[in-house]
Structures are given as structure tokens and as C-alpha cells.
Amino acid sequence: MNSSHSLPHLADHFDDPTQQFDAARLGMWLFLATEVMFFGGMFLGYTVYRFSYPDAFAVGSSLMELTAGTVNTAVLLLSSLLVALAIRSVQTNNSKQSVRLLFGTILLGITFLGIKAFEYWEKFQVHHVPGLSFSLGDAFPTINPNHVELFFSFYFVMTGFHALHVVIGLVLVSIMCVQISRGHFSSQYFTPLEMTGLYWHFVDIVWVFLFPMLYLIH
Amino acid sequence: MSEEIVPVRTYVGVFVALLVLLGLTVAAAQIEHGTLNLVVGLSIACAKAGLIVLYFMHARQSPTVIRLVAFAGVMWFSILMLFTMVDVMTRS
Numbered sequence: 100m101n102s103s104h105s106l107p108h109l110a111d112h113f114d115d116p117t118q119q120f121d122a123a124r125l126g127m128w129l130f131l132a133t134e135v136m137f138f139g140g141m142f143l144g145y146t147v148y149r150f151s152y153p154d155a156f157a158v159g160s161s162l163m164e165l166t167a168g169t170v171n172t173a174v175l176l177l178s179s180l181l182v183a184l185a186i187r188s189v190q191t192n193n194s195k196q197s198v199r200l201l202f203g204t205i206l207l208g209i210t211f212l213g214i215k216a217f218e219y220w221e222k223f224q225v226h227h228v229p230g231l232s233f234s235l236g237d238a239f240p241t242i243n244p245n246h247v248e249l250f251f252s253f254y255f256v257m258t259g260f261h262a263l264h265v266v267i268g269l270v271l272v273s274i275m276c277v278q279i280s281r282g283h284f285s286s287q288y289f290t291p292l293e294m295t296g297l298y299w300h301f302v303d304i305v306w307v308f309l310f311p312m313l314y315l316i317h
Numbered sequence: 318m319s320e321e322i323v324p325v326r327t328y329v330g331v332f333v334a335l336l337v338l339l340g341l342t343v344a345a346a347q348i349e350h351g352t353l354n355l356v357v358g359l360s361i362a363c364a365k366a367g368l369i370v371l372y373f374m375h376a377r378q379s380p381t382v383i384r385l386v387a388f389a390g391v392m393w394f395s396i397l398m399l400f401t402m403v404d405v406m407t408r409s
Contacts, residue, residue, distance in 0.1 A: 124383055131390065132393075135391070135393075139394045147405050150405060151405075179332075180328060180332040183328045184325065297374055300369050301374075303369060303373075307366055307369070311342055311358035315342065315354070316346075316358070317354065
């Protein structure tokens with residue numbers, strides 16, 4: 100029998116752990132490429148209508164809470180740093196530190212969703228949610244309110260799907276916390292943790308593009 | 318596994334760079350340049366995404382085939398965007 104088969108996490112059909120790890124990473128990146136196309140359709144729709152109604156989209160963007168969006172971007176960037184450091188901790192066989200860092204990621208993820216929920220609540224208060232009660236008031240007499248409503252439709256669908264991804268990411272990170280504390284991972288094997296990290300960073304990148312598109316165009 | 322361990326200061330350095338880029342993009346958006354605002358905003362977003370992909374997602378240390386998949390994702394999205402906008406922008 101081949102000596103490498105004594106490695107507990109190595110499946111029969113791989114030569115060595117590195118090959119197995121690279122295969123998993125390749126599969127995850129392929130999945131993320133399909134996620135690019137999933138969000139890509141929405142980015143394309145947004146771009147087409149922003150081109151068609153630039154003034155209305157600028158008005159919609161000016162009604163965003165810039166401070167909340169900026170803080171939320173920083174929150175997600177910090178959460179990504181903590182995930183990267185948590186994987187590094189497992190690579191150096193420091194499981195306790197890894198769990199602490201991932202706990203920080205979970206808190207930051209919840210903070211992000213909390214700020215997002217506050218922004219949504221504020222939009223409901225001022226009737227900027229697409230639907231029957233949508234109203235711009237008298238603030239922008241030269242702008243067609245239907246076109247601003249379209250901006251808000253994109254805003255809610257895109258940030259809504261992004262928030263759903265954050266929730267899925269939080270579930271994955273929580274599962275990783277449990278598995279690390281049960282001693283499932285070491286510097287020799289941490290594939291699920293690396294995959295979770297890739298997912299979390301991808302969700303971060305989606306927000307990095309949503310932020311300037313929704314909050315910064317005037 | 319053979320993957321080399323990235324030093325903590327590299328990760329922290331990348332994070333600081335991301336925060337600086339965030340500050341830049343918010344500051345740049347306060348000045349009116351018209352179309353240039355869009356170009357600056359999206360360029361800074363691309364720079365941030367690049368840092369995250371290369372360092373946090375370990376693309377720098379990944380096999381070529383993984384970097385190829387990442388590139389392919391960007392390329393197919395560019396084709397979607399380019400061909401649609403060429404149509405939309407040239408309608409009379």
C-alpha cells in the first residue's frame with residue numbers, strides 16, 4: 100500500500116494533499132465565477148438603466164445614507180482581514196486564536212446586517228421603497244419619480260441578494276468555528292476553512308463594487 | 318500542505334491599503350467631475366478587488382489554472398457588459 104494513504108484526510112483518487120487542496124480550490128473558484136455571472140446580470144441591468152436615466156439615478160444615489168455605506172464598507176473589509184488571519188492561525192496550528200478571529204468576523208457580519216437593516220428601515224419611513232407608497236415629495240420637480248423608483252428597485256434587489264450572501268457566509272463561518280474548536284483542522288488540513296474564506300472575500304468584493312455604484316454617483 | 322504562510326504584516330498592510338482606497342473613493346466622490354467620477358470610483362473599486370483577490374484569496378500563491386478561472390470570470394462579465402452597452406449606447 101502507498102504510504103501516502105495513511106494520511107487521514109487524503110481521498111483515494113488524489114496523489115497527495117496538495118493536489119487535493121488545489122482541486123477543491125479550483126472547484127470553489129469555478130463556483131465563484133458563476134456567482135460573478137449571477138451578480139453580473141444585475142450589474143448589467145443597473146448599468147443599462149443608469150445610462151438611460153442618469154439624472155434620476157444621480158438623485159436616487161444622493162438619497163443614500165453615505166456615512167452608513169462607508170462604515171459598512173470598512174466593517175466588511177475588516178471582517179475579511181479577520182478571516183484571512185483566522186486561516187493563518189490554523190496554518191500555524193493556533194486553533195484558539197482562529198476561533199476568536201472568526202468570532203470577530205461573525206460580530207462584524209451581524210454589524211453589517213444591522214446597519215443595512217437600519218438603512219432599509221429609514222427608506223420605508225421616507226417612502227423611498229418601490230411600490231404603491233413610493234414618493235419623492237416635491238424635492239425634485241424636474242425628475243420623473245418612476246425612474247428614481249427604478250434606481251431603488253436595483254438598490255433593494257442588489258443589496259438584498261448581497262445581504263443574503265452575507266447571511267450564508269455567517270452560517271458557514273459559524274460552522275467553521277464549531278469544527279475548529281472540535282479540532283477538525285490543522286496546518287495539514289483546513290480545506291473547508293479556506294473555501295469559506297474564499298466565499299466571504301467574494302461577498303466582500305461584491306460590496307466593494309456595489310458601494311460606489313449605489314452611494315457615490317452624483 | 319505546501320502552501321507558504323503569509324506574514325501577519327502583509328495582511329494588515331493590505332487592509333490598511335484597502336481603507337486608504339476607501340477614504341480616497343469617498344473623498345473623490347465629493348468633487349464634481351462628471352464622467353470622471355464614475356471612472357475614478359470604478360477604478361478604485363477594481364484596485365480594492367484586486368488586492369482582495371491577490372492577497373486575501375491567495376491568488377498570488379494559487380496554481381495557474383485557478384488564476385485562469387478568476388480571469389475567465391472577469392472576461393465573461395466584460396463580454397456581457399461590453400456587447401450590451403455597445404448596443405444600448407448606439408441606438409438612435
